[in-house]
Amino acid sequence: MPTTDELKSIASQTRRDILRMVHAVNSGHPGGSLGCTDFFVALYHEVMKPDAKNFTMDGIGEDLFFLSNGHISPVWYSVLAHYGYFPVSELATFRKLNTRLQGHPTTHEGLPGVRIASGSLGQGLSVGIGAALAKKLNNDKSIIYTLHGDGEMQEGQIWEAAMYAAANKVDNIIATIDVNGRQIDGDTDQVLNMGSLEAKWQAFGWDVMHMNGNDMQEVVNGLNKSKTLTGKGKPVMILMKTEMGAGVDFMMGSHEWHGIAPNDAQLEKALGQLEQTLGDY
Amino acid sequence: METTLPMSIEKVSEDKDTRSGFGAGLHELGKKNKNVVALCADLTGSLKMDAFKKEFPDRFFQVGIAEANMIGIAAGLTIGGKIPFTGTFANFSTGRVYDQIRQSVAYSGKNVKICASHAGLTLGEDGATHQILEDIGMMKMLPGMAVINPCDFNQTKDATIAIADIDSPVYLRFGRPKVPNFTGGKYPFVFGKALKFFYGTDVTIFATGHLVWKALEAKKILDEKGISAEIINIHTIKPLDVEAVIASVRKTKSVVTAEEHQMNGGLGDSIAQVLAQHFPAPIEMVAVNDSFGESGTPEQLLKKYGLDTPNIVEAAEKVISRKGN
Numbered sequence: 092m093p094t095t096d097e098l099k100s101i102a103s104q105t106r107r108d109i110l111r112m113v114h115a116v117n118s119g120h121p122g123g124s125l126g127c128t129d130f131f132v133a134l135y136h137e138v139m140k141p142d143a144k145n146f147t148m149d150g151i152g153e154d155l156f157f158l159s160n161g162h163i164s165p166v167w168y169s170v171l172a173h174y175g176y177f178p179v180s181e182l183a184t185f186r187k188l189n190t191r192l193q194g195h196p197t198t199h200e201g202l203p204g205v206r207i208a209s210g211s212l213g214q215g216l217s218v219g220i221g222a223a224l225a226k227k228l229n230n231d232k233s234i235i236y237t238l239h240g241d242g243e244m245q246e247g248q249i250w251e252a253a254m255y256a257a258a259n260k261v262d263n264i265i266a267t268i269d270v271n272g273r274q275i276d277g278d279t280d281q282v283l284n285m286g287s288l289e290a291k292w293q294a295f296g297w298d299v300m301h302m303n304g305n306d307m308q309e310v311v312n313g314l315n316k317s318k319t320l321t322g323k324g325k326p327v328m329i330l331m332k333t334e335m336g337a338g339v340d341f342m343m344g345s346h347e348w349h350g351i352a353p354n355d356a357q358l359e360k361a362l363g364q365l366e367q368t369l370g371d372y
Numbered sequence: 373m374e375t376t377l378p379m380s381i382e383k384v385s386e387d388k389d390t391r392s393g394f395g396a397g398l399h400e401l402g403k404k405n406k407n408v409v410a411l412c413a414d415l416t417g418s419l420k421m422d423a424f425k426k427e428f429p430d431r432f433f434q435v436g437i438a439e440a441n442m443i444g445i446a447a448g449l450t451i452g453g454k455i456p457f458t459g460t461f462a463n464f465s466t467g468r469v470y471d472q473i474r475q476s477v478a479y480s481g482k483n484v485k486i487c488a489s490h491a492g493l494t495l496g497e498d499g500a501t502h503q504i505l506e507d508i509g510m511m512k513m514l515p516g517m518a519v520i521n522p523c524d525f526n527q528t529k530d531a532t533i534a535i536a537d538i539d540s541p542v543y544l545r546f547g548r549p550k551v552p553n554f555t556g557g558k559y560p561f562v563f564g565k566a567l568k569f570f571y572g573t574d575v576t577i578f579a580t581g582h583l584v585w586k587a588l589e590a591k592k593i594l595d596e597k598g599i600s601a602e603i604i605n606i607h608t609i610k611p612l613d614v615e616a617v618i619a620s621v622r623k624t625k626s627v628v629t630a631e632e633h634q635m636n637g638g639l640g641d642s643i644a645q646v647l648a649q650h651f652p653a654p655i656e657m658v659a660v661n662d663s664f665g666e667s668g669t670p671e672q673l674l675k676k677y678g679l680d681t682p683n684i685v686e687a688a689e690k691v692i693s694r695k696g697n
Contacts, residue, residue, distance in 0.1 A: 149453050154395070155446075197479050206451050208480045217441045218476055221456075224433065229452055248472070251441035254646020258432075291521050 093136050095308050101173060102132045102307065103358060104369040106338045108182055110168035110361050111371065113352040116186040119194065122348035123240060126271050126304065126333035131170040132309040132364035137232050138318070146203040155222055157207055159215020160240035160269070161195040162350070166190050167204075173369060176204040182372040197314045212244025216240060216266060220326075223264040234321055235264040242274030245283050250295070251316035253342035256326040257296025265317045266297075267329040269304065273346035288330055298325040339364055381569055381588050385553045390546035390582075391489040395420025396525075397532025398457060398487075402428045405455065405536055408607075411446055411461045413439045418548075419459035419489050432568070440472045446484045447476040455482050455536055455676055462491035462545055463504040466511060471622045476628050477541050478514040484541050487532070490548045490587035491521075492600075492632035493677055494670035503665035509637020511543040512610045518542040519610040519641075521582035521631070527607060528558035534563050545581070548673070549670045552585045555605075564608045566616035572602035575688045576620040579607050580639045583630040583658065583679060590684035601688055612642050618650050627655040628693040630684050632674075635659040654694040656687035 093101075105128050113119035139154040165185065172179045177191070178290070184190035191202040195210030206329060207218050215273055219237035225291040226233060245251065256264060268288065276282045285291070292299045298320050302313030320327045335349065336342030342353075353361055401408045410424050411433040425432040435442040439460055446456035458465065459566045465488035466473070473517045477484045488507065489500050512519045518540055522528040528546045535542045555642055559567055566578075570591055579587035584605045594601045602620055606612070627641035627647065640657035647653050660677050 109552070117679065149451060151452065155451070176640050207447060207482075210474045214440075214444050214472055217444020217472075218448040218451075220441075221445035222451045223448070224445065225449045225452025225454050228430065236410065247637050248440040248444065251436075251438035252444065255435055255441055255445070258436075 095311065098132050098136060098311070098366050099307050100368040101136060103366045104173065105116045105132060105166060105169045106365045107362055107367060107371060109165040109355060110339070110358055111142065112165045112168070112182055112185040113194065115183070117352045118186060119165055119352060120152045121165065121352065122273065122335040122342060122346070122349045122350070123160065123163040123269060123271065125339060125342065126337045127163055127269050128166050128338065129167050129307050129310050129332060130238070130267065130304050133307060133314055135174045137172050137311050138314045139236065143204070146176060146295050148204065148206060150235060151229065152231055154236065155206065157215045157219045157222070158196060158209055158238050160212060160238065160243050161209030163190070164194065164196050165247070167196060171204040177202065192227070212243045213248040216252040217248055219264055219266065220252055220261050223261050226263055230318045234318065236278040237266045239266065239268050241268055241270045241272065241279055241288065244268065244285055244288060252296065253292065253295040260324045261326050262322055262324050265321065265327045265329065267331050267335050269331045270330050271335040273335045273349060275346065275349050277346055292328045296325065297328040298323070299328045299330060302331045304331035305337045310328045376451030380592070381554050383552050383554050384526070384556060385431050387550040388553045388663065389548060389550050390525060390528040391418070392420045393525035394487055394489065394523070394532050394544070394546055395423060397529035399423040399427065400441060401536050402431065403532050407453055407455050408457065408536055409433065409449055409454045410457045411435055411442050413437055413442050415460050418596065419487070439469045443469045443472040443484070444476050445640065447480060447482045449483050450482045450484060457487050458484065459487045459489070461502060461512060462488035463502055466507040467504060470510060474514060478517050481516065482541060483539055485535050485544060486542065487544045489673060491545045491547055492547060492582070493665045493673040493679065494547050494549045494632060496670045496673065497666040497667050500664040505634045505660050505665065506637060506641070507545060508609055508633050509641070512637070512642065516540055518608065519545070519546045520608050521581040522561070523581055523605055523606050524551060524555050525553040527561050530556065530561035531607065534561060536601065538563060541634065547582055551582055554585070561607060564611050564613060566613040567605040567607060568603070569605060570601065570603040572600040574600045574624060574625055574626070576602045576604060576624040577630060577684060578604050578606050578617070578627065578639065578643055579630040580609060581632050585629050586679070586681045587684055589681040590688065593681070593685050594688055595613050599688060599692065607638055607641050609642055612646060614646050617643060617646050621647060621651055621653050625653050626692055626695050627653055628658060628687045629655065630658040630679070630682060632679060633659055635661050646669050656691040658683050658687050
């Protein structure tokens, strides 16, 4: 069982990887990736602990994770690599021709750890529910985790899925929304004010909890608590408050770093704020 | 041998709807394969999925009027080894959920069977909002997606059962009205294989779906006119039986295609592409020509939009006249 300090150490390296990956190809989405880093590190290393060496598409008997907001692929790739799904050196191929690390995650190139393509928003919750239903049919007690952006809540399919899961008591799924309040065009409140996500998900019949997504101990505690809410007849929703760009001071506080890469000077400045703990790829 | 083929094709039962063939096939499949699951978006009766639902309630998922969610759940169910069959009208099975199919099913390589009823004009009185005539085109453009448009009850039933054994996404298109039932037995469904009903030497008629029976009717009229028509049913539009297409046209050197679909993107379009690349020959296409449908009875609509037996006869005579000397 890794200590919180060990998880923080992995997170620091993950943030360095994210910045270096997007810088190398001058494209990609660092903001949301940095914001969700603590979540990914805790989920894989502390909560799910999947068998990386024997990846199967069906994942019988193990917890599964689906990334619905596929644009934050850099954080997922880094965590998958350090967890052991594929060589860390492969992070250098991100978004380059013939890579398995496509701009948005896909099963198409056979990257271990990925079970569905995502990028076009709003689809991952439905997929997660389907996988959860398959678990139930298979008498498999493991749990399905999904992650979504808060801007993604503007997609209608999310609410179709929300309604279905509650009505059918899909209680082996834990969905998390990255509530950073930002989307490409600006603050979510400005682009399309969604009102209270808590009230909406409660009204849709989900068990809703809150979590600070940028405090490692709180993420670990929150995810562990969410597991205790499964199996009680309701799907579980974690509203995870994060800061877009978390870990790099000049990337926080706006939507500006949603989808642009740092230049050389900015990269150097950002890396200066993040300790190299596991070695750069 | 060509001469051993019958002089006419006989019906093997009373007229039946192809959607009932789907329902019967799905029910049989449910008994044979415990990994088969079914999803429906509030059209269980219309899709004839009741028997499956009744016998296998744990494997039937009523998703309500939420087709995008249905496709996503189906994709997810494959992760864990299930073989999902989704059921709704063809319009809501394709155009409404194209991006969900594209990303979560086709690009993700998921073994989902998208089963679509009430395709084409023969939906009838509900009119153009529901009469999708673009679905074959949309679905065949998706990499890795198989497209099947069976012609009668038996073929739809057999196709439904057969696609459970194909490990890839499939679009299975069928319809609402009762139509002649004449395949099976000597005319089995084999995925990806053209089904020849009659040999001929003057023209090849490639037909799919409800227009196969019309093509067989046209054959009789053409016989009387002294025209020898080869009648081939292309139920699997993708992957297309390219060898069968070329072999037939090498002999007849002229082609009619017949389908209940837009000319753009349909069977005719697929045949034309093959011939242009391998064996150029004149083609006439019996299809809807860049138009929406409207309310009416199936027979009235097929007549008004030029998809009836006389249209196939006329197309055959015209294409023969276009052959080079």
